[in-house]
Amino acid sequence: MTKTPKRVKRVLIVEDEPSIMRALATVFVREGFEATTAGDGEEGLAAALRDRPDLIILDIVMPRMDGMEMLTRIRRDGGAWGKSVKAIVYSNLSYNEKHGEAAGVGVKDFLVKADTSLAEVVRIAKETL
Amino acid sequence: MEPGLDLTHMSLAHKTQERKREAANRNGGKPLRGIDAEARLRRMLRTSADRLCDAQEIAHLGFWELNFDTGEGSISEEVVRMLGLHPVRDTFTYEKYLTHVAPNDLPQVKKIVGGAFSARKPFEIEHCIVREKDGDLRTVFVVGKIIKNREGRPVRFRGIIQDITKQHKIREEFAEYAQALEGIVGERTSALETAATILEQEKARAEAILEDIGDGMIFTNKKGVIELANRRAADLLGRKQEELIGHPQYETIEMQDEEGIALSWPERPMFAVLTGGKRVSTDPSMPVRYYVRKDKSRFPVAFTNTPVFLHGELIGAIEVFRDVTRGKAVDRAKSEFVSLASHQLRTPLSIISMYAELLKRMDVTNFAWEDQRLYVNEIGEAVGRMAELINNFLNVSRIDTQTLSVEIEEVDIGKIAEQVLKELAPKVKAKKLSLETDYAKRLSLLSTDKQLIQIVLQNLLSNAIKYTPPKGKIGLAIARRPDTIIITVTDTGCGISEHQQTEIFKKLFRADNVKAIESEGTGLGLYIAKSIVLRLGGEISFESRENKGTVFRVELPTGEKQIRERERETKNISFNE
Numbered sequence: 001m002t003k004t005p006k007r008v009k010r011v012l013i014v015e016d017e018p019s020i021m022r023a024l025a026t027v028f029v030r031e032g033f034e035a036t037t038a039g040d041g042e043e044g045l046a047a048a049l050r051d052r053p054d055l056i057i058l059d060i061v062m063p064r065m066d067g068m069e070m071l072t073r074i075r076r077d078g079g080a081w082g083k084s085v086k087a088i089v090y091s092n093l094s095y096n097e098k099h100g101e102a103a104g105v106g107v108k109d110f111l112v113k114a115d116t117s118l119a120e121v122v123r124i125a126k127e128t129l
Numbered sequence: 130m131e132p133g134l135d136l137t138h139m140s141l142a143h144k145t146q147e148r149k150r151e152a153a154n155r156n157g158g159k160p161l162r163g164i165d166a167e168a169r170l171r172r173m174l175r176t177s178a179d180r181l182c183d184a185q186e187i188a189h190l191g192f193w194e195l196n197f198d199t200g201e202g203s204i205s206e207e208v209v210r211m212l213g214l215h216p217v218r219d220t221f222t223y224e225k226y227l228t229h230v231a232p233n234d235l236p237q238v239k240k241i242v243g244g245a246f247s248a249r250k251p252f253e254i255e256h257c258i259v260r261e262k263d264g265d266l267r268t269v270f271v272v273g274k275i276i277k278n279r280e281g282r283p284v285r286f287r288g289i290i291q292d293i294t295k296q297h298k299i300r301e302e303f304a305e306y307a308q309a310l311e312g313i314v315g316e317r318t319s320a321l322e323t324a325a326t327i328l329e330q331e332k333a334r335a336e337a338i339l340e341d342i343g344d345g346m347i348f349t350n351k352k353g354v355i356e357l358a359n360r361r362a363a364d365l366l367g368r369k370q371e372e373l374i375g376h377p378q379y380e381t382i383e384m385q386d387e388e389g390i391a392l393s394w395p396e397r398p399m400f401a402v403l404t405g406g407k408r409v410s411t412d413p414s415m416p417v418r419y420y421v422r423k424d425k426s427r428f429p430v431a432f433t434n435t436p437v438f439l440h441g442e443l444i445g446a447i448e449v450f451r452d453v454t455r456g457k458a459v460d461r462a463k464s465e466f467v468s469l470a471s472h473q474l475r476t477p478l479s480i481i482s483m484y485a486e487l488l489k490r491m492d493v494t495n496f497a498w499e500d501q502r503l504y505v506n507e508i509g510e511a512v513g514r515m516a517e518l519i520n521n522f523l524n525v526s527r528i529d530t531q532t533l534s535v536e537i538e539e540v541d542i543g544k545i546a547e548q549v550l551k552e553l554a555p556k557v558k559a560k561k562l563s564l565e566t567d568y569a570k571r572l573s574l575l576s577t578d579k580q581l582i583q584i585v586l587q588n589l590l591s592n593a594i595k596y597t598p599p600k601g602k603i604g605l606a607i608a609r610r611p612d613t614i615i616i617t618v619t620d621t622g623c624g625i626s627e628h629q630q631t632e633i634f635k636k637l638f639r640a641d642n643v644k645a646i647e648s649e650g651t652g653l654g655l656y657i658a659k660s661i662v663l664r665l666g667g668e669i670s671f672e673s674r675e676n677k678g679t680v681f682r683v684e685l686p687t688g689e690k691q692i693r694e695r696e697r698e699t700k701n702i703s704f705n706e
Contacts, residue, residue: 016648017476019507023483026500030490061648092475113479118486 009129010034012053014044014070015090016062020113024057024090027118028125041065048074052081055125060091060098067091068098071105086128090121182206189292195223195273196285197249211269211292213260231257231266242273249283251275255293268297343451348437349378350445351403353394365452367422378448383421384430392418402434402446409434417457420450428452462636469637470522473651477518480511521653524584525636528660535578535664542575542582542607542614543568549586550605553594560599568607575614575687581661582685588654589618589681596643597622597678609687613667616683624675633671634659642675658683 011033015021021037028035036051038044040062048056048070056074060067067089074082088109089102102110108128111121182205185191191208195201201220212229223246230238234256245252252273257266273288339346345362349355358373366373366382373381379394386392394400398409398418410433411418419427432450436443484504491497527533546568550557557564586605593603597620604619623642625633632638637652644650662669667685 017480019480019511020476020483023480023487023507026487063645063648092472092479114475118483119490 008032008034009055010036010051010053011055011057011125012036012038012044012048012051014038014041014047014056014058014062014067016040016059020059023118024121027122031122031126033125041067041070045070045073048085049078049082052078052085054086055129056085056087057090057121057125058087060089060093060102068101068105071107075105088121088125088128090116186210191290192288193290194276194285194287195246197246197283202285208290211260211267211290212258213262213265215261229258229261231259233257242271245273246286249275255297267292267294269293342449345448345450347373347378347448347450348445349399349403349448351443353377353379353399353403355381356445362450365422365428365450366420367424367426372423385419385421385427387417387419389419389427391421398432398434399446399448402436403443406436406438406443408436428454429457431456465637466525469651470518473518473649474515476649477511477515481508481515484508484511518651520584521651521657524657524661525653528657528664533581533660533664535581537576537578540575540577540579540582542577542616545579545583546586546605546607549583549590552587553590556591556594557603560594560597560601562594562597562600563602565602565604566606567604569609575685577665577685581665585658585661585683586616586618588658589616589683592654593618593620593622593679595622596620596646601678612687614685614687616685618681618683619678621678624677624679625671625673626675630671630673634669 009032011028013021013024013028013035015024015037016039018039021039025035025037036047036053038047042064044056044058044062044067045065056071058067058071071087074085076082078085083106087105087107088111089098089107090111090113091098092113094112099110109124111124116124185205185207189207189211191211192205193208194203201222204221223242227235227238238254238256241252241254244250253271255268255270257268259265260267270291270293271288272290273286275283276285276287278284339357339359340361342359343361345365346357346359347355347362348357355373355376355378358370360370363370363373368381378399379397384392384397401407402409411431417429418432420430421427429452430450431453432448434446434448436446438444484507488501488504491501524533546566550564550566590603590605597603601621602619603621604617606615606617606619608615608617623646625640626642629638629640633640634655636656638656639650639652659669662683662685665685667683669681669683671679671681673679
């Protein structure tokens, strides 16, 4: 029986708070992901279209371009990949504030920073993939 | 002509008896056979006369007659009893009658009865008599009627006399009673009048109070009709008092919910009070209610509706209400601030929690010292950020509650500036900014609050660093003038767009271009800086061009005396309106 080596899943972390961005990257790398990071929506959009990751973890409130705008553009400009790429919101905003909008752009899960540990973020990311 | 009475003929029964005796004598003591029918008639007559006699006695009613021509008359047995006469045989005359009249009544009797006799006119009189037998005083009612002969000439008086002593007594008692009653009624009336006066005074006082209280006040009866509304209520509702009083509250004053939908009567608090009999008052858990003015504008209302009972029965309710527009605005500002504050605190809190988690889950066999140091550093920095935020919030709270305490001491502002710059150095370095400072050490002494001036410098300088792109320039200059020290903070940052320049000192305000650079920020820094500068008796101003840079200028008095003076002047200036 031959074992096909599992391809390493790639995650894009879009987060304007550097400390949080680094923490997320660290935990995903520890868990065997390949992680790339972006500090705002504009950077995130460019990185996403360039790298075509398997999963995008995004914040909502960010300078220059917010998370929702970024995801909308990815869906629009990213072709077949853009329409199907899985995205999880990881934000300080409460679920109620932006949930409707997030569902509209195909967000798989809406996680609130204060309520969700890094381990949980990784677990949910794995389940989503 | 003297009237007289033949006592021997005074009674009909007596007369009948006499006739019987006469007839018997005529027949030798035996009744005649031929006159049987007459005898029967006589018996009947006698029976009838006896009955009449009894009736008179029962009714205390006597008959009398007086002949105008002879002046003589007759009286019935009941009259004899009534006057308490001893059996007499003399003729009864008017004169004799007068001897029985109570002395007090004599003139009156003479006038009326004598007058009627002379004029041959009927009369009626009530007077007292003294009974001959026992001297008892009796009241009698006498009526005289004129009897005419066939030719129509008045020939005699015929009348009745009734003993009305009992009735009279009752009447007197009744009069006494009535008088007593009148007295009581009088007393009560005057008591009521006094009470009414007191009530009127109370009412006037209550009305004056009601008119002058700062809140609107409405009294609604149990049918929901407004019976009272003070001036304030009318003013608040943009109506005249007359437009409220006498109208159903529900129809006159519209109450709306937040969405502007009018509440039906059963949904209104007044209805609940009038039906439930319990007080209803606005509290924070209740949805906001609005009253609609006559001009259709509305205001958020706070009210207390209290049922009014009279002898245990609900008669209506009093509503006291006020416009809480201002309070609502303050509430909104406060909750916005609390929301922002908790939001701001979330980020460092999340960072602390994340790095703690990373540390905890580290592979114990892997001694990645460098990583550990990094994580601990992250936690330390986040704690610092949190402390700074909390300090800012506390300062704002102190400013808003006017409890920002100022401790004046001799301060070397150059030293403070150096300390602040030292703290900010890593950020300056990270952005590769060039820093220019221009101040003479030892020349920058002034009397001020060390901690507060430090906060001002921190805020201005950290803004300059934050909003200046990498490789830009920032500068700090301190210059001494005779009475003041001038601090200038310059940057080549994003600047403040012209249309938002009037806003930047307002609490929670963040300029649009700044939000695009950094998503997080409290919008408190400049508000705090300005508040402190004013509190220290100084002034703050700025010049800015978007995308070119900004210069902030703070001028502070150097002397303690000056500070105190200007502090007093500016103490109550509020610039957050």
